[in-house]
Amino acid sequence: AQSVTQLDSQVPVFEEAPVELRCNYSSSVSVYLFWYVQYPNQGLQLLLKYLSGSTLVKGINGFEAEFNKSQTSFHLRKPSVHISDTAEYFCAVRYKAAGNKLTFGGGTRVLVKP
């Protein structure tokens, strides 16, 4: 079965420190990869997406992610976090053979401390 694993359910981090959120997916076949952010009691907002080409993808709010096909990973990074980055982050995968359906990871809650 297709699955997405976010290895950390919670990540505490100090303001201005770097953060990495890990995401692994279950299959190495053709995929499209997404990271979304969710602020409390709100919907999901797209941070970035990998479709093809360069394996390093830059998104909004200073986030970037690197696609690693051999490790089936798509880790999200930010070199210096801000208090406003406190939110839950979701990795999502669309398998080309599965039509339009998105499969989500369990989410990583980031808490930025002053």
Added chain:
Amino acid sequence: DGGITQSPKYLFRKEGQNVTLSCEQNLNHDAMYWYRQDPGQGLRLIYYSQIVNDFQKGDIAEGYSVSREKKESFPLTVTSAQKNPTAFYLCASSIVGQQNTEAFFGQGTRLTVV
């Protein structure tokens, strides 16, 4: 502005009652989705529809029903058969036939059984 509107934002239901959550989009998207979000479990797909008058079960369809009479609307009914309906429900939409595009999300409806 184009987007997805979910209503109501908060909904309370007595045990044994059916309730319907509204989702409307003006993005001209063919595909619409309903997800359920529980703490630590990410988003789980309830139902999805890729065209008017057609829809498919997702991973957790039991106790839910949907209709797609109009392209813009995809209401979700939580029936009394759903044993644990308290959750945050998210509606999304996307373009059909272009897998490299992201899904757009509404702001969610928080349903509480009292």
